[in-house]
Amino acid sequence: MKKIIGIVPASAMANSEESSMKDHYRLCNNYIKRTVDAGGIPVGLAPCNGWLTEEALDICDGFLVQGGAEFYPYHFQVMHHAITRGKRYLGICLGEQLIYVYLKLRSIVEERGYEGDLIKAMCDYVAEQSSDFTLQRRIDGHCYEKPPRGKEDDGKHWIKIVPKTLMHRVLGKDRVFISSFHRLCTPTDQDLVTINAWSEFGDGVVEGTEYGENILGIQGHPEVDGTLPELFDFLCK
Secondary structure: OOOEEEEEOEEEOOOOOOOHHHOEEEOOHHHHHHHHHOOOEEEEOOOEOOEOOHHHHHOOOEEEEOOOOOOOHHHHHHHHHHHHHOOEEEEEOHHHHHHHHHHHHHHHHHHHOOOOOHHHHHHHHHHHOOOOOOOOEEOOOOEOOOOOOOOHHHHEEEEEEOOOOHHHHHHOOOEEEEEOEOOEEOOOOOOOOEEEEEEOOOOOOEEEEEEOOOEEEEOOOOOOOOOOHHHHHHHHO
């Protein structure tokens, strides 16, 4: 039976002074196409005011989290659901960073204590911080111009896959050539996630992370041209 894969959208939610018509969620066709190619049934998840219903999460067998600019409550809901329910998860770009960010925020609020809903407590903590707050590491030299169709290799660089990781078992490769459009990455000074890929620039930039046997993240964009179908097969098979 084919697996239902929840495609988690990128988001742009306007502040209270702007028109509500500017609030929107975006699904990129590339993610949908790779899911179909891998034999999955893609279903776009539609948050309401930044939150997903539990029923929407329940119907999914796995989750594909798109790249994007910032996190919203639904990102943490998806990550929490995938981990606690043992469902497969593939995070790309922002979706890869989400693995560490979710686990770090959860550890912070659990250590200081909270009442009620965990995800709300995590979001409340973020809201208390300054506008430039981030748990990721800021980097340079990894945000290439998005190339036109047919010239996807112009926006790529090589990354090294760490042996004996889930990523290495899934890909069966020691290095891959992948599209790169990011200004942030998971920090190295942490022990919450396993680092499974590094930039070959020698700049210490994390290019992938994982958690357990079901949670897999890659910083680059394998959805751009479909040259790494193994990642989507992992999600959909």
